[in-house]
Amino acid sequence: MNKNNSKMLTADEASKIVASSVIRRRKKDARLKTYGRIAIGLAVSFLIFLFVSIFSKGIPGFFQYYVTLDVYLDRDRLDPKGDLSPESLYNGDARSIVLESLYKVINPKGRKEKKAAKKIISSNADVRISKMVLDNSKILGKTISITFAVDDDIDSFLRGYIKRETPSSERRINDTVIKFVDKLSAENRISYKFSDYILTGSASRSPEIAGIKGAFIGSMLTLAVCFIIAFPLGVATAVYLEEFAPKNRITEIIEVNINNLAAVPSVVFGILGLAIFIGVFGMPRSIPLLGGMVLALMTLPTIIISSRAAIRAVPPSIKDAAYGIGASKLQTIFHHVLPLAMPGMLTGTIIGMAQALGETAPLLMIGMVAFIVDIPGGVTDPGTVLPVQIFMWADFAERMFIQKTSSAIIVLLVFLIFMNAAAVILRKKLERRW
């Protein structure tokens, strides 16, 4: 051996060379490690930046400014028909009653000042009084102090977004209004508290009374439809493809097809809904039923793929055991395979549902972008969903809508985090088994 080793290094020579190269190589190694750390640091700081930017805007969005007024609830003016019916109250004079109690505090002089004073209180103040009367008619004829939301411009002013220093002509509110607001603050009538409207109000063009309740319920209804359609169909398809499908061309086509559906951009499903469900089947637009159907088709591939993986992960020994005692194939699957695969299938389903909950584009195209004030009572009532509500609000110019949008995003994110946490926990459980 090694007869011709004039050039072959001995172990000593080799290890000397190696030792001399080590410092340089370790440096290179450390550099790559640093790049990796920087990459992760960047990704995480983007995440933090995103969350901070949304939460810093959104948390104040859950609060808003109110003005407290002593209102004399005149029975005759509020309830002209005297039957305490909603129609009667609607025809009543609540708005002027509120304004009069406001004038008592700030004493506007002349028409101009009165016009300015009208801008202070939200246009929703009369509805608030009507509601209070409807709830409790005994307050009629008494003077009680009631808090009303201030108009969104006043709210922005109180938050400091509209600045006093800005010249009056460039401000959305003039000096008279500011004078009145100062007066109200001086009398301690302005308060800042948790918003009555953000969680319980529904869509509105006035940002101070806009809320997410309608969109939230719309989201839940849509998601329910989506789940009811997608989960059974997804699991059934997965079971069929994993256990029963003959290995032939059709099965192959179905499999390739499912993989490709998973890659189709979500807008395309909107087009499908528009052209087929609305165009051919004549379904009405804007309803959660339609939204749920479109989203179900969109999430189906996710559910099928993860369910198949879950079924495949069930050890064959368990199936053999069931066959061994004479169970039929279907019994084996329903009694043994499905229960064991269920956590995995649910994980995939939750992830699919989370996707559906955050999806916007396809719903825009099937008309769920309509401006709907009513809160949907069923899957066939027109409605909108949270992400679409966010999209619409983000487009509005009013400053206060930025905060409300961020608040709506926070609600959406909280839900998504819950869903994903549930998926993670399920996955952990699944891992523990085998």
Next chain:
Amino acid sequence: MVSNSNINNVKTKTIGEIFSKDPKIICRNVDVFYGEKQAIKDVSIDIASREIISFIGPSGCGKSTFLRCLNRMNDTIDTCKVKGSISLDKEDIYDEKIDVVTLRAKIGMVFQKPNPFPKSIYENVAYGPKIHGLSSSKEELDFIVENSLKDSGLWEEVKDRLQSPGTGLSGGQQQRLCIARAIAVSPEIILMDEPCSALDPIATAKIEELINQLGKNYSIVIVTHSMQQAARISQRTAYFHLGELIEVGETKKIFTMPKDKQTEAYISGRIG
């Protein structure tokens, strides 16, 4: 540095001769833990220059784990902790000053399953010299590759297709390629972890012949399942059982008159 005074002064339950005259590697009271579980218990043994020593024992006895401690391959496992001392040329290999890169360049390793890189045969052998900077020119590199392939007995079979992928060779050829790759960096010691377990008898015979050849230039530590193989190729044999080193000695002695009952039971086939 491990001082000379205490290396031969060690308490051990191991039967037989753990010391050697010209020790290359000295292991003293080595414990290995995987998390809470102790995989190796108090093993002390010397490995001499240019000797072939085999580790035998039933599966799960820790022989592979111990082998992987010798070039710190266990570093890649997060939960693995090594206690006691292992020294190469009287330098503790777990010392902070020792760079694992230089250590592994000195102690080569051949694995159970042949694992050539998905590259050409040439690149496989040239990889080690390249990363360590052992050659300064293409000619030198060619020479190292040729020599290593000759030493591993593969040269005649592959010299015409050095650029074809290493994964295209047969199992036995792949394993010899891995040996060539290991000796291309001029190590002093080669660790072999059941190198023939994935091979057929003819390929196994070729590898065994190769190991016998290599034993003239390198220390070789070989973990094997086959007692016949241990008997055929090694000068010394160590018997492991449940993480403990039960008996060490000349191969002939171990196989003909084991002193320990467990060793005897294993050798005669009662523990499998």
Next chain:
Amino acid sequence: MNEYTLLILLLLISLLWFYFGNKTALSLKNKQLKLNSLPHYYGIYVALYSIIPSLFSYLLILVFDGILFSNLIMEFVPKEILNSPDFNKIIVLAQIDNAVRGIYFGEQPDWVTIASNQMIEWNNQSLILNFFCSISLALGIGYLGFKNIHQEFRSRNSVEKIIISLLGLSSIIAILTTIGIVFSVIFESLRFFAIIPASEFLFGLTWNPQFEGAERAGSGQEGLASYGSVPLFVGTFLISLIALCVSVPIGLFSAVYLSEYANKKERSIFKPLLEILAGIPTVVYGFFAALTVAPLMRNGGSLIGLDVASESALAAGFVMGIMIIPFISSLSDDVINAVPQSLRDAGYGLGSTKNEVITNVIIPAALPGIIASIILAVSRAIGETMIVVMAAGLAANLSFNPLDAVTTVTAQIVTILVGDQEFESAKTLSAFALALTLIVITLILNFYALHVVKKYREQYE
């Protein structure tokens, strides 16, 4: 009485059949006769027999009466409206539909009242028809099934056969979805290409869609609308490129770090953190891009003397890049982990540093998978809608400058198709043509990526 009560009624009938089937089987068993299957299988058999055909007819009538009526009701629309140039079937139907629901917007023409009354009557008739058909099917076919019950009858096998065919049927839905997508896009696209030549669509350099009405309003200015899609594809390409410039290095280095350098604890913290990025809805990213990142970039740009558009490709692309980081990192992480440990061992056994093992062994081996993950990220970026709608704007500029406002294919599809459309106009149809090209592109990318991944898997199996 409405559709829901009918549905519940059908379910109750099948439940009843289950009870009878079960009871009969039990009574046979009590006569010491040896049954072929467990008694409840007989019940399930009869119940399935009753519910499946009745449910089918129920849904059939429910779906198709709407289609039928919406065509028949056109008889009630006055000629002058039908023939007027502003005629829009969808709006007319919505008018009638609102009247049916009792929603009124001011005074409505007489024909709407008549049509809606007719519609209400038809709906009632259809419901009664549905009621009779479904109930009689549920009872009749259920009875046929019930008569099948006798001692020798292999009810379990029959039930299983029915269930397996139901499972098979549900797997058809995926195919139907694809067919639906293809049909909804192809037909409208063909109509579009009948108006606008494909060559103009594919190679034209200006995109300026207009409704027919608008075209007429700008009288004499023919050719005001133009449908050259090149600016849209350039915009899509530009934004995707920016997104990749952000996400590929960050995603790849993160994947390498997490799979090779990080310890268990770091992995358990950072992997989920990166995955959060993938779970954030795109509308949130769009909001973030439009209200936080874009102003930041504009202000930053003006500080160093750059003129950044308020809706720049850069802001949208950058935020999209953040969004697809986890796609690249987790897919690459998967392929890096799929590189066999034995190859790593071989590298480390020779004394390689981690860097050397990664660059010489792992990356070359994982390269096909990494490329596939990047391709999938590209297809994701091309199909992304909300970020571009909200942050990149709708100005169809043909520009490669990342500081300009550009628009994308998806953004145009959404803006054209949101709200009421005239189905006949070239503008509406152009959205379908855009969707067709979008589908073709993403499918090609996806096919190629899956092909690469499959090849790569085979290499290690």
